[in-house]
Amino acid sequence: MEQNLISKYNVAGPRYTSYPTVPYWDEARFTGDEWKSSLQRSFKESNHSEGISIYIHLPFCESLCTFCGCNKRITKNHSVEVPYLNSVLKEWEIYCRLFEEKPVIKELHLGGGTPTFFSAENLKLLLNGIFKNAIKAENAELSFEGHPNNTSLEHLRLFSSFGFTRVSYGVQDYNEKVQKAIHRVQPFENVKNVTEGARENGFTSVGHDIIFGLPFQTKEHIMHTIERTKELMPDRIAFYSYAHVPWIKGNGQRGFKEGDLPTADEKHVQYETGKKMLLEAGYVEIGMDHFALKTDSLYEALEDRTLHRNFMGYTASKTQAMIGLGVSAISDSWYGFAQNVKNVEEYQNLIQNEILPVYRGHILNEEDLVIRKHILNLMCSLKTSWYTGNQFFKNLPDVLISLKEMQNDGLVEINTNFLKITEKGRPFVRNICMAFDMRLQRNKPETQLFSMTI
Known part of the structure; x- marks a missing residue:
């Protein structure tokens, strides 16, 4: 019966980090002025009561992971860091000028790309610039995505000094054949070091991302990966299905053959096996694809019925307004969505000319x-x-x-x-x-x- 249900309902569908989903935005009727008005309305309604969220997209990576569908720029040239961060800060200043008072930041997340591509010194410049024009909420939730191979002690100390308490590390799978297929080779020891390093520097919520349905992956690989994960007991686990979307330009998902991927039935077995192991280890299932220990704020949000979902995924900090900074970042005023241009040079040129780099959006009816x-x-x-x-x-x-x-x-x-x-x-x-x-x-x-x- 279970296999019949999988065959019956395994169709293409959105992950619903927004509604309407991006392909169904009414871009023809969208204008930048409408977007600014919707954000100003939301800010007036919620800045005092909730504050706002900020997502900053840091697109650079030194190498390409072939499972990744995110907007990224592959380079080993670190001279790109400061010019890009200066553009992000200038974009933030443009937004701040729309508001009659200082924004209260309740949630801040750095994603990518690889945020830890940037040096701790340069990230300090970014964070100082963001908070110069804002008030940090008393219980602000500040987080970043870290790569286990390049997150340094300097990174962790820097983020901790600004009040960051949450980090998520992309683990994906511990099997070497799978890691080579997705071009993400990282030993368990690296994950162990950065997980323990975060906790030693005051991080109260450490998350690991694990993916099922990857090329060459089997049920046994999932079992091995979760057994190793249990040695570290991260506070949160994102256990989600590999999204195979090779038709999206530049996402790098043509590095293996279709036949190398598990079937839908095999993926479901991987999911059920992993889910069972996580529940037995003391994790609680949160919404879709997420698990958390009962000591984590995500579980507390589930119990308090304050769990929220936006373009950053599940969050324990609901805000009506979320501003996305950087290339391809998406903003959400609740009444409207707006997405930035995806090309780094185009983004920087627009910012240089004091123009919000939004290229498409949707105003909700x-x-x-x-x-x-x-x-x-x-x-x-x-x-x-x-x-x-x-x-x-x-x-x-x-x-x-x-x-x-x-x-x-x-x-x-x-x-x-x-x-x-x-x-x-x-x-x-x-x-x-x-x-x-x-x-x-x-x-x-x-x-x-x-x-x-x-």
């Missing part, structure tokens, strides 16, 4: 806002409801009818005003969200836009 809330509920708490009129949208009855088959398969429970995803339905949460996705339902793609859901 009333229906978008209602559906966005339902999808956020499903992704964060595996349930949603429509008790009040402002949670209802005209196509909701059609959505519930379309979910009847999933209800018959035991994936969801539906009553008059309420929908809940069952334990059996957890692996299919993306499929369930797709039923609510009116923009997808009204304009189903003729070509594959998304990775497979299973």
Whole structure:
């Protein structure tokens, strides 16, 4: 029965870090002025009560990992660091001029690329520049993505001095054949050193990213990787499916053959095996693809019903407004989205001319806002409801009818005003969200836009 469900529901679908998803943004009607107005509105509504989040994209890497779909620039030339960071700080100044008061930073995350490509000295310049124009919230959650092979003690001490308490390391898999296939060779000792180094420098939440469904990967590899991970007991684990999207230009995912990838059934076995081992080790499943110890803030957010999801993934710090700085970074005002240009030189030229480097976006209409809330509920708490009129949208009855088959398969429970995803339905949460996705339902793609859901 389980294999039949996998075959039935393993279709291409979004990961829902936003709604509408990027391919369904109404770019033709989007304007920069509308975007600025939506952000100013959100800032006025939430800066005092919640503060804002900042995501900074640092795109440089010294080598290409072939599993990665992120926007990156491969170079060993570190002279690119300071000019790029100066542009990021200038972009931040442009945004700050839109506001009538200093932003309160509740959450700050450095992603990439490889943030630890940058020297600790240069990262200090970046952080000083960000906080010069802002107030750091009392319980701000500051985090960065670290590469186990180049995160140094200087990096950890620098971040700790600014109040960073969370770091995530990309582990992926400990098997050498898999590591070579994805061009990410890193010994367990490197991961051990940076995990222990973070804890010794005051980090209270250390995360490891583990991927299943990689080329040449087997169930035994997953078991070995998680056994080794248990030796370190990271506070959070992102255990997620490899997103095979080789059609995206420049993502490096053509370094192995299709036949080298596990089948959908094999991937599901890898997921179920890993999930079982993590639960037995004391981790709690958080939303989709994430696990945390009960001592971690992500688990506390789940219990307090404050868990949030945005372009940075799951977060314990909900803010209405999130500003993305750097190439390809996406900003979210709740009422609108805006994405920066993806080319480093174009980005720097626009900033030099005092122009926000946004090249596309979407302003949400009333229906978008209602559906966005339902999808956020499903992704964060595996349930949603429509008790009040402002949670209802005209196509909701059609959505519930379309979910009847999933209800018959035991994936969801539906009553008059309420929908809940069952334990059996957890692996299919993306499929369930797709039923609510009116923009997808009204304009189903003729070509594959998304990775497979299973």
